[in-house]
Amino acid sequence: MSAQHLHLTLKVWRQKGPRDKGHFDTLQVRDISTDMSFLEMLDVVNEQLTLEGKEPIAFDHDCREGICGTCGAVVNGRPHGALKGTTLCQLHMRHFQNDDVIAIEPFRAMAFKVIKDLAVDRSAFDQVIQAGGYISVNAGGAQDANATPVPQDRAELAMDAAQCIGCGACVAACPNASAMLFVSAKLSQMALLPQGRPEAAQRALAMVRAMDRMGFGNCSNETECEAECPKEINITNIARLNREFFKAGFGSRAK
Amino acid sequence: MLLDGKVPTGPLAEKWDRHRFDLKLVNPANKRKFDIIVVGTGLAGGSAAATLAELGYNVKAFCFQDSPRRAHSIAAQGGINAAKNYPNDGDSIWRLFYDTVKGGDFRAREANVYRLAQVSNHIIDHCVAQGIPFARDYGGLLANRSFGGAQVSRTFYARGQTGQQLLLGAYGSLMRQVAAGKVRMFPRQEMLDVVIVDGHAKGIVTRNLISGQLERHAADAVVLATGGYGNVFFLSTNAMGSNVTAAFRAYRKGALFANPCFTQIHPTCIPVHGTYQSKLTLMSESLRNDGRVWVPKSPGDKRKPSQIPENERDYYLERKYPSFGNLVPRDVASRNAKAQCDKGKGVGETGLAVYLDFADAIARDGQDVIARKYGNLFQMYEKITGDDPYSTPMMIYPAVHYTMGGLWVDYNLMSNIPGLFVIGEANFSDHGANRLGASALMQGLADGYFVLPYTIGGYLSGTSKADVTTSHPAFETSEQEVRAMVDKLLGIGGKRTVDDFHRRLGLIMWEYCGMSRNNAGLEKAQAMIQELRSQFWQDVTVPGSAGDFNQSLERAGRVADFLEFAELMIIDALARQESCGGHFNEGYQTPENEALRNDEAYCHVAAWEYRGSDAAPTFHKEPLTFENVHLSQRSYK
Numbered sequence: 063m064s065a066q067h068l069h070l071t072l073k074v075w076r077q078k079g080p081r082d083k084g085h086f087d088t089l090q091v092r093d094i095s096t097d098m099s100f101l102e103m104l105d106v107v108n109e110q111l112t113l114e115g116k117e118p119i120a121f122d123h124d125c126r127e128g129i130c131g132t133c134g135a136v137v138n139g140r141p142h143g144a145l146k147g148t149t150l151c152q153l154h155m156r157h158f159q160n161d162d163v164i165a166i167e168p169f170r171a172m173a174f175k176v177i178k179d180l181a182v183d184r185s186a187f188d189q190v191i192q193a194g195g196y197i198s199v200n201a202g203g204a205q206d207a208n209a210t211p212v213p214q215d216r217a218e219l220a221m222d223a224a225q226c227i228g229c230g231a232c233v234a235a236c237p238n239a240s241a242m243l244f245v246s247a248k249l250s251q252m253a254l255l256p257q258g259r260p261e262a263a264q265r266a267l268a269m270v271r272a273m274d275r276m277g278f279g280n281c282s283n284e285t286e287c288e289a290e291c292p293k294e295i296n297i298t299n300i301a302r303l304n305r306e307f308f309k310a311g312f313g314s315r316a317k
Numbered sequence: 318m319l320l321d322g323k324v325p326t327g328p329l330a331e332k333w334d335r336h337r338f339d340l341k342l343v344n345p346a347n348k349r350k351f352d353i354i355v356v357g358t359g360l361a362g363g364s365a366a367a368t369l370a371e372l373g374y375n376v377k378a379f380c381f382q383d384s385p386r387r388a389h390s391i392a393a394q395g396g397i398n399a400a401k402n403y404p405n406d407g408d409s410i411w412r413l414f415y416d417t418v419k420g421g422d423f424r425a426r427e428a429n430v431y432r433l434a435q436v437s438n439h440i441i442d443h444c445v446a447q448g449i450p451f452a453r454d455y456g457g458l459l460a461n462r463s464f465g466g467a468q469v470s471r472t473f474y475a476r477g478q479t480g481q482q483l484l485l486g487a488y489g490s491l492m493r494q495v496a497a498g499k500v501r502m503f504p505r506q507e508m509l510d511v512v513i514v515d516g517h518a519k520g521i522v523t524r525n526l527i528s529g530q531l532e533r534h535a536a537d538a539v540v541l542a543t544g545g546y547g548n549v550f551f552l553s554t555n556a557m558g559s560n561v562t563a564a565f566r567a568y569r570k571g572a573l574f575a576n577p578c579f580t581q582i583h584p585t586c587i588p589v590h591g592t593y594q595s596k597l598t599l600m601s602e603s604l605r606n607d608g609r610v611w612v613p614k615s616p617g618d619k620r621k622p623s624q625i626p627e628n629e630r631d632y633y634l635e636r637k638y639p640s641f642g643n644l645v646p647r648d649v650a651s652r653n654a655k656a657q658c659d660k661g662k663g664v665g666e667t668g669l670a671v672y673l674d675f676a677d678a679i680a681r682d683g684q685d686v687i688a689r690k691y692g693n694l695f696q697m698y699e700k701i702t703g704d705d706p707y708s709t710p711m712m713i714y715p716a717v718h719y720t721m722g723g724l725w726v727d728y729n730l731m732s733n734i735p736g737l738f739v740i741g742e743a744n745f746s747d748h749g750a751n752r753l754g755a756s757a758l759m760q761g762l763a764d765g766y767f768v769l770p771y772t773i774g775g776y777l778s779g780t781s782k783a784d785v786t787t788s789h790p791a792f793e794t795s796e797q798e799v800r801a802m803v804d805k806l807l808g809i810g811g812k813r814t815v816d817d818f819h820r821r822l823g824l825i826m827w828e829y830c831g832m833s834r835n836n837a838g839l840e841k842a843q844a845m846i847q848e849l850r851s852q853f854w855q856d857v858t859v860p861g862s863a864g865d866f867n868q869s870l871e872r873a874g875r876v877a878d879f880l881e882f883a884e885l886m887i888i889d890a891l892a893r894q895e896s897c898g899g900h901f902n903e904g905y906q907t908p909e910n911e912a913l914r915n916d917e918a919y920c921h922v923a924a925w926e927y928r929g930s931d932a933a934p935t936f937h938k939e940p941l942t943f944e945n946v947h948l949s950q951r952s953y954k
């Protein structure tokens with residue numbers, strides 16, 4: 063692989079704060095190596111802006127390895143860009159062409175307010191987890207880890223769901239700004255494991271209610287969330303959530 | 318001054334039990350009267366905050382990310398050790414203890430390491446109860462693998478995302494306590510000072526990263542769980558926000574910094590490929606279980622790997638270390654990779670890489686099996702490099718990864734400042750001069766779930782409760798100092814960016830204080846760092862304002878601290894005239910080029926006391942005594 067250099071036109075969303083209206087700025091950038099990641103390209107732009115005495119573009123990021131879920135922006139209309147199963151930090155410039163025009167916007171949803179430029183507030187996700195996205199066990203009292211075997215295929219399915227990085231791309235992709243994929247991933251992980259069963263009904267009700275309360279929309283099976291999810295969380299998790307939710311509503315005493 | 322690690326008396330295996338019995342308890346009804354600040358929500362801080370709240374304390378938890386779930390611990394790939402001996406291959410608490418002490422090249426405190434091995438099993442039990450989807454065998458029991466430098470299979474894992482799963486477990490427990498009203502969570506806050514009243518840690522000053530407001534928070538004890546300082550090298554496998562700021566500001570307030578020169582360079586990372594590069598990506602060491610490391614036998618061989626026949630390849634680790642082969646500890650593997658590249662045998666465009674080849678493993682086990690074990694890593698490699706490791710060997714090179722040094726703590730994980738506790742990677746305690754794979758996750762969770770929650774009780778019950786509020790003059794002074802530094806950074810208005818300085822610093826550190834060091838180089842680096850630091854304070858430019866979401870300002874503060882801290886690393890490296898673990902001074906090596914320790918003179922922890930930005934720090938020593946293991950030359954032949 064040998065690197066090439068691109069000239070690009072960026073149309074970047076700039077917004078000073080939650081109350082500012084925001085607008086697109088057009089920037090010309092040169093000499094972008096195809097080996098750079100998308101965020102490294104933004105670093106280069108920011109260095110340039112700083113030296114010109116302008117404010118750099120605010121964007122969230124931390125691990126830059128696709129695991130912390132901090133990064134994310136809508137690139138040419140697609141959350142995390144067009145490459146399947148990839149976070150923005152792992153998207154590399156070799157997937158762009160010379161002279162491309164790239165539009166970069168924050169994740170937009172009622173429940174995610176813009177903080178500045180591309181950085182948004184996703185604390186609503188934490189609040190949904192607070193409603194029940196855990197198993198209630200205190201440190202210290204657990205039995206031996208091998209006391210309850212878990213069939214390998216179940217453990218694998220639970221792990222598939224557990225891979226969600228909480229980035230919010232599913233919400234940004236959904237025409238209703240629904241958080242169903244995110245919620246169903248956590249719920250499925252817990253529902254699939256024997257440890258999670260005792261609280262399953264309560265958890266399903268509480269998390270779904272919290273999701274509604276936080277202003278996320280309803281799921282109308284648009285499936286866009288699955289297509290944009292960088293961890294390729296499967297939409298069958300939503301079906302599992304629905305089953306758990308109905309079971310909880312009709313078949314249990316959970317409130 | 319000689320430091321007292323407060324190691325309990327009695328036989329090694331009974332110390333922790335006896336100590337727990339001897340520690341005074343806080344009456345359950347009284348726990349709710351105590352407020353505890355936990356800075357950091359990685360494995361160490363997240364687990365500690367949740368557990369302290371479960372016990373009944375009131376906890377305030379802080380992190381600089383937008384959610385506690387995003388702490389750097391999330392990126393850990395390979396796994397977590399425990400002495401369960403499920404595979405029946407001869408493991409035991411004693412063996413895990415022994416391996417860890419030896420792996421650390423006999424520069425860790427025996428009693429701490431033993432305790433770590435003891436509680437390791439409880440961690441796995443608790444994490445399974447939390448619903449962490451660890452890998453399992455066909456029978457449904459937990460699977461284990463062998464990992465970096467161990468000859469038994471004691472590593473538990475969740476695909477290549479063990480840190481993520483463990484952290485989400487701790488995060489779940491933390492969120493449960495937030496819902497219960499026992500933890501107040503403060504995300505997007507950066508701690509910029511510790512507040513000390515009458516010699517005790519009583520609170521912190523933070524900057525709200527959204528509004529830029531400085532905030533004061535008071536408590537009965539402060540726990541730092543702020544991670545490692547690998548980013549002093551600019552390029553490292555750490556997350557971009559990882560920093561030394563919290564630890565360094567505590568150091569400025571009198572906390573001792575121990576063994577700062579002990580840093581770990583991980584052998585298997587994706588090589589550097591451009592000057593714009595912002596970080597290095599680890600390829601989990603578990604890959605060394607199946608991958609074979611090699612270089613061409615003749616220097617300057619530029620053929621494609623597929624065109625180099627078997628007999629013209631040098632599988633140098635297998636050749637030099639027949640019993641450990643590709644699984645030698647990290648420091649050994651890293652230095653050997655550098656040595657091959659120094660001989661001109663490095664591969665790739667830059668010549669700073671070696672091959673990690675899976676062809677034999679794929680031929681032996683089939684592509685499916687390899688994909689199941691390492692699929693996500695192979696995919697990540699391909700995303701970054703554009704090469705497919707199923708069909709061509711990976712190229713890897715060592716990169717800065719972990720810092721064994723950290724704030725000095727005693728057996729109770731309390732620093733020399735009463736009431737200031739330090740856990741996880743931020744302390745220096747358990748890994749000596751080199752950490753073994755899969756033992757940082759173990760340590761972070763041991764500290765947070767099973768050690769600190771007890772020992773902090775001993776402090777709280779043994780100290781008369783002084784209710785300090787945030788209007789105390791010490792808070793005022795702290796806040797003013799923090800504000801002055803923020804204003805100073807914004808006021809310089811120079812011509813060079815923060816990253817520009819950070820990159821320069823990183824290059825100096827990598828060249829002179831990296832995988833191998835020598836006295837002349839270290840002295841040169843010290844002068845270069847001083848020069849760079851003075852340029853920084855004259856010529857840096859930090860755009861934006863103090864009262865805003867200002868990421869340049871965040872970075873500027875961190876880089877300012879790195880610039881000062883880097884010199885402390887150099888001072889520590891110069892003071893330690895021996896080689897041990899990750900600290901390799903070229904002047905001290907065996908005829909086979911292995912690290913040559915000097916136990917007579919350096920079997921101690923070096924702990925440094927701050928004396929001012931431009932003054933030399935004062936050296937304190939904690940002698941290390943080994944009553945249970947015999948100090949030997951590490952051998953992995």
Ligand SMILES: Cc1cc2nc3c(=O)[nH]c(=O)nc-3n(C[C@H](O)[C@H](O)[C@H](O)COP(=O)(O)OP(=O)(O)OC[C@H]3O[C@@H](n4cnc5c(N)ncnc54)[C@H](O)[C@@H]3O)c2cc1C
Pocket residue numbers: 356357358359360361362379380381382385388389390391392393394395396397479480506507508509542543544545554555556559560562563599718719740741742743754755756757758759761
């Ligand atoms: C790529 C990678 C892979 C790894 N793989 C493994 C592995 O397989 N096995 C293993 O055992 N170890 C592994 N390690 C090491 C291990 O992940 C870390 O040592 C460990 O997770 C550190 O945990 P911690 O809780 O101490 O700190 P961190 O997880 O780094 O958390 C630090 C916390 O402190 C907060 N913080 C920091 N500074 C401030 C401040 N000034 N103000 C407020 N908050 C602050 C952060 O927000 C964060 O919440 C790996 C490390 C890396 C880089």
Ligand code: SF4
Pocket residue numbers: 225226227228229230231232233243244247290291292293294295
């Ligand atoms: S489900 Fe996918 S897109 Fe949604 S938060 Fe999780 S990882 Fe992100």
Ligand code: FES
Pocket residue numbers: 122123124125126127128129130131132133134149150151152
């Ligand atoms: S920065 Fe962590 S997922 Fe992108």
